[in-house]
Amino acid sequence: MTASDHTPADLLRSALAREPARPLVTFYDDATGERVELSVATFANWVAKTANLLQGELSAEPGDRLALLLPAHWQTAVWLLACSSVGVLADVGGDPGKADLVVSGPDTLEEARACGGERVALALRPLGGRFPQPPAGFADYAVEVPSQGDRFEPYAPVDANAPALAVGGTELTGAGLVERSLADAAGVGLAPGARILSGRGYDTWAGLSDGLYAPLAAGASVVLCRNLDQLADGGLEKRIESERVTHSVPQ
Incomplete structure (x- = not known):
C-alpha cells in the first residue's frame, strides 16, 4: 500500500506497479478440478476489461448499485475490483429488484430477472468458458468481455468516501x-x-477479506478454494504444502 491508496482499485494499481508478475489469486474448484492462477498483471487486465464493459457497454455510473450474485470465485474477485474502478457499489448477494444492474452466476438467473436494469450472466465454467446457450435476457460475460479495452480510465473520479461495498447488511466506503x-x-x-x-x-465480510481484500492490501496472495468439502482426505495438507501457503482459513 502507498499513501495514495484510497480504494481497492488503488491497491491493485499499486500492486501492478510494484510486482506485476507475482501471483495474486490462485483459484481451485474441487467439484470440477479447475485450477487457475492469475498474476497481478493478468488479474488487473481482467479488471480493466470488466470495468470497461461496466462503464461503456452497461452504462454504469458512480453511485449505481450492482447486485452481485456470485460465489467465491476468481471472476467474482474481478467484478469486485471492476466495481471499485468505476465507483459502482457492489452489493454482494443483494436484492436484484433494488439494484441498477445485476451480475449472476448460473444458479441465480431466475432471481436475477427481478432487476429492471442491465443483466450479465457468468457460466463460471473452467477457463472462463461461455454458456452453451446464452440465457435469455442476459449478456454472457464470457462473450462480451474479451473485446473490451486492456486499459481503463473512469469517466468521473471515484469518491473514496462513497459507498463501495455492501455485504451482510453493512456498507463500507x-x-x-x-x-x-x-x-x-x-x-x-x-x-x-x-x-x-x-x-x-x-x-460475509470475513470471506471477502480473507479471500481478496486483506491479501491485496498486504501485498500478499490468496489461494481461493471452492467446494473444499469434495477434496480427498489429505488433499488439503498437500495443497497447503504445494502452494506454499503461510496462512489458512479453510472455513
Whole structure:
C-alpha cells in the first residue's frame, strides 16, 4: 500500500506497479478440478476489461448499485475490483429488484430477472468458458468481455468516501474498505509475499477479506478454494504444502 491508496482499485494499481508478475489469486474448484492462477498483471487486465464493459457497454455510473450474485470465485474477485474502478457499489448477494444492474452466476438467473436494469450472466465454467446457450435476457460475460479495452480510465473520479461495498447488511466506503482490509491483514500477520488459503464464501465480510481484500492490501496472495468439502482426505495438507501457503482459513 502507498499513501495514495484510497480504494481497492488503488491497491491493485499499486500492486501492478510494484510486482506485476507475482501471483495474486490462485483459484481451485474441487467439484470440477479447475485450477487457475492469475498474476497481478493478468488479474488487473481482467479488471480493466470488466470495468470497461461496466462503464461503456452497461452504462454504469458512480453511485449505481450492482447486485452481485456470485460465489467465491476468481471472476467474482474481478467484478469486485471492476466495481471499485468505476465507483459502482457492489452489493454482494443483494436484492436484484433494488439494484441498477445485476451480475449472476448460473444458479441465480431466475432471481436475477427481478432487476429492471442491465443483466450479465457468468457460466463460471473452467477457463472462463461461455454458456452453451446464452440465457435469455442476459449478456454472457464470457462473450462480451474479451473485446473490451486492456486499459481503463473512469469517466468521473471515484469518491473514496462513497459507498463501495455492501455485504451482510453493512456498507463500507472505498476508504473504509481499505482501512478495514489493512487492519485484518495486520491482525493475522499477513505480510508481503505471504499466501493465505481461504475456503470461505464471499457472502460475509470475513470471506471477502480473507479471500481478496486483506491479501491485496498486504501485498500478499490468496489461494481461493471452492467446494473444499469434495477434496480427498489429505488433499488439503498437500495443497497447503504445494502452494506454499503461510496462512489458512479453510472455513
